[in-house]
Amino acid sequence: MASLRTLPLPVLVPLVASGLVFLATVLRRLLRRQRPVYLLNYSCHLPDAERQVNLEVCEYFGLKCRRYSDDIADFMRLVYSKSGLGQETFAPPFIYSGKFEKTLAFAIQEAEEGLFAVVEQLLAKSDVSPSDISVLVVACSMFSPMPSLASMIMHRFNMRPDVKSYSVAGMGCSAGTVGIDTAARSLRSRRTPGYALVVVTENTSLNWYFGKNKHMLVTNCIFRVGSAAALVTDVPSRRPDAKYELVRTLRTHHGADDAAFNAALQMEDEEGNLGVALTKDLVRVAGAALRRHITTLGPQVLPVSEMLRYAWRVARAYAAGNSKAAAAEVPDFQRAFEHFCIHSGGKAVIDSIARLMGFGPYVVEPARSTLHRFGNTSSSLVFYELAYFEAKRRVRAGDRLWMLAFGTGFKACSNVWRALRDAAPDADNPWNGCVHRYPVPPPPPSKTHKHA
Incomplete structure (x- = not known):
């Protein structure tokens, strides 16, 4: 203090001012710091074995319902054979x-079987009572009944009347990650820590397609039954019990583009048959959306060294006069993450992501395995992939997961996660009993016959 008093005033004033600015900056960052959000646990629905469906069951259903011509049946058989789905989906x-009729009663039965089962499993193994839930997020794209699915869960589990509930529809396969983002934001907006329950499913009963439009028939071949529930919390004392910490989330919307908006569309065909059309543009749109998405995500998660390497590769390509090669460059996201739960909505989409991102077979193995074992379960698919990692015991404390x-x-x-402990499969992991069969070996190359 005595030494400070001896300093000349022109030196002392800037020094004190700098100190005050530094303290103000630190204080502002501390006040703005978000409470950590943890994934306490999650559960994935495993339907009864009697609901398993294979090609034989699909062909039997197609013949007995008498809604499809031979040409349409051949087309669906071809799509199924190339889909990447196995013989044990649901x-x-x-x-x-x-009865071969899609009715509201069947849709409600499908919803209740999946949603109620995963919530019961999750709450039981997480030591959390329904009365502890502060936020409820329920997502289903193609089925939005009244009362809502969120109300059905509130009623079944007798939750508190002050629960902040959200029913999310029309979000497609992104609803699972969007639900986590919504739950985390809702928890952080509250004054006191709490628990958020995220429940995601898809409902195919009312959207099974009985028409002739080939773009709409594809969904019959790849969409399957699946549900998941995740419990996230910002209660500090539950950190030792949690599996993962949510590092960041990112959502990008590309609906301003006509091709992107119409890539997957619920509609009626010329004869009034309801279904979902997947256009040929879907894979291209997914690739373009991914490029724009990682442009925002990359600087937030990649190490500086990789960003510099990426900039050097782009500059070198431009200097060589190869603008196409420069545009095709992407950073190596394997330097940012140890594990990837990528969109496994279809074989073509997985192939496109792997090609664009430069991912090898090992990186996309969980996505291909999930598609083979469970099909496209829409919003819950990323949780089935996460369960695959845990069943294989690949996740270690400190690992980063995308x-x-x-x-x-x-x-x-x-959703970007950091593992808080080494992972092991829970008793209700849907891969228990079958993970030893994965990854599935690739089919042998077709034999060529030479003719004289």
Whole structure:
């Protein structure tokens, strides 16, 4: 203090001012710092074995319902054979009813079977009571009944009347990651820490397509039954019990572009049959959306060294006069993450992501395996992939994990997680009993026959 008093006033004033600015900056950052949000646990629905569907069941249903011509049946058989789906996915209950009609009753049955089962499993193993839930986010793109799915869960589990509930529809396969983002934002906006329950599903009963439009028939071949529930919390004392910490989220929406908006569309065909059309533009749109998405995400997650390497590669390509090669360059995201739960909505989409991002077979193995075992379960697919990592015991404390999903509209959403402990499969992990069969070996190359 005595030494400061001896300093000349022109030196002392700037020194004190700099100190005050520094303290103000630190204080502002501390006040603005968001409370950490943790993934306490999650559960994925594993339907009964009697709901398993294979090509034989699909062909039987197609013949008995008498809605499809031979040409349409051949087309769906071809799509199924190239889809990447295995023989143990799960179909909605109306497929086995013998009535061959999609009704509201079957849609509600499908929703209740999946949603109620995963919530019961999750709450039981997380030591959390329904009365502890502060935020409820329920997402289903193609089924929005009254009362809502959120109300159905509130009623079934007798939750508090002050729960902040959100029913999310029309978000497509991105609804799972969007639900996590919504839950985290809602928790952080509250004055006191709490628990948020995120429940995601898809409902295929009312959107099974009985028409002739080939763009709409594809969904019959790849969409399957699946649900997941995740419990996120910002209660500090639950950190030792949590599996992952949410590092950041990112949502980008590309609906201003006509091709992106119309890439996946719920509609009626010329004969009034309701379904979902997946256009040929879908893969291209997904690739374009991913490029724009990672342009924002990259600087937030990549190390500086990789950003510099990426800038050097782009500059070198431009200097060589190869603008196409420069535009095709992407950073190496394997320097930012150890694990990837990428969108596994279809074989073509997985191939496109792998090609664009430079991912090898090992990186996309969980996505391909999930598609093969469970099909496209829409919003819950990233949680089935996460369960695959845990079943394989690959996640270690400190590992970083990227969840990426695309949705109709067209949108992309990322959740970035950091593992808080080594992962092991829970008793209700849907991969228990079958993970030893994965990854599935690639099919042998077709034999060529030489003719004289």
